Amino acid sequence: MRLIDSCKFHGPAPDLPELPAVAIRELIANAIVHRDLSNASFGAFTQVVKAPSKLILSNPGGLWGITERQLGKTGYVRNPVLLDMCSAYWSSLDRGACTGIPAARQALAEAFLPEPYLRDKVVQFQAILTPLSILSAEQLQWLNEIPGAATLTAAQKHALVTMKSGKPMTNATYPGMFPMDSTQVRSELQELVQFGLAELKGTGRAVEYYYKMAGGEPLRKATSSGEKKHISMQEKQQGILGALARADRSLTKQQLQNETGLSTDQQKAAVPPSFGTPARSCLARALFA
Structure with missing residues (x-):
């Protein structure tokens, strides 16, 4: 690494980017070819903003003909002519529709980084990337x-x-x-x-x-x-009873949800009013109250 005063430092630490280049490239390409080109967006530009804790890519115009849930799962081309023009210079765009976001997600996953946060703001679309600190070998081993x-x-x-x-x-x-x-x-x-x-x-x-x-x-x-795996009815019942036993007191529905991860509907399904033992019957009455 070379600093302004020409001092040199040598060491075994690898020089790694904060974010995978593939993810940045694919999301910038998406922002360019899927931007709104109507009069409503005249004078607006595709932007790339490097904030201290995130990279924000935005383009004028929200989603058109697709929902956030469908992003990366269904073919969608907003500006086919613009896509053809850019494909001549941007080889990655030549793979076809519905490839950019999956490629970005895969690159981020391989770098142990969260998925891009994709947000439709009606008149603008944003993709936010979070560059987190790189996990050490010991941390990765512990996680695995x-x-x-x-x-x-x-x-x-x-x-x-x-x-x-x-x-x-x-x-x-x-x-x-x-x-x-x-x-x-x-x-x-x-x-x-x-x-x-x-x-x-x-x-x-x-x-x-x-x-x-x-x-x-x-x-x-x-x-x-x-x-x-699907949570069986027996596992739900054992989880609820285990949470009550550990607490050694009555718990509200929200507290049970925090302890077991079961929603209120799942709790009710797991503990019907006709349950047998006194402890379970008491819980059933509380849930159905």
């Missing part, structure tokens, strides 16, 4: 030793490393590191609780998630193919 690690998202893996160092995660700090909506934040953090990898402390806005040093078996186990 976790049962079912293949089912965890990159964000969950980084969160586990952060929590293992003694720092808690919250519903506010999680999206600060990994851009996503509040629903996905709660889902991913509660999934770590459900897997027995994290524990929840506090209530309401003061809720914090900590690394769980030793937990029980997660309700949802990973298969060899990386898919998540």
Whole structure:
């Protein structure tokens, strides 16, 4: 590495980019060829903004003829003439539609980085990339030793490393590191609780998630193919009773959801009013109250 004053430093540390070049290239290409070219966007430009903690790519015009859920899953060309023009100079565009976002997602996953946060803002479309610190070999080995690690998202893996160092995660700090909506934040953090990898402390806005040093078996186990098994009725019932036994007191529906990852509907289905034992009958009455 060469500094302004010409001092040289030599060492074994690799020179790695913050973000994979493939992901940046593919999302810039998408921003250019899928921008709005109507009079409504006259004078607006495709922008690439490097913020301290993220890279923001935006183009004028929101999604047209497609939803956010369909991005990267269905062929979509907003400006076919512009695509043909750019393909002559940009070889990656010659692969056809529905290839850019999957290529970006794959490159980010291989770098242990979260997926791009794709957001339709009606008059503008944004793709946000988060360059996180690179995980060490020891951290990667530790993560790979976790049962079912293949089912965890990159964000969950980084969160586990952060929590293992003694720092808690919250519903506010999680999206600060990994851009996503509040629903996905709660889902991913509660999934770590459900897997027995994290524990929840506090209530309401003061809720914090900590690394769980030793937990029980997660309700949802990973298969060899990386898919998540369906939670059987017996597993749901055992999870609810286990949470009650550990707490040694009554729990609200929300507290049960935080402990087990089961929604209110799943709790009701697992504990019908006709359940047998007194403890379960008491729980059933609480759920159906």
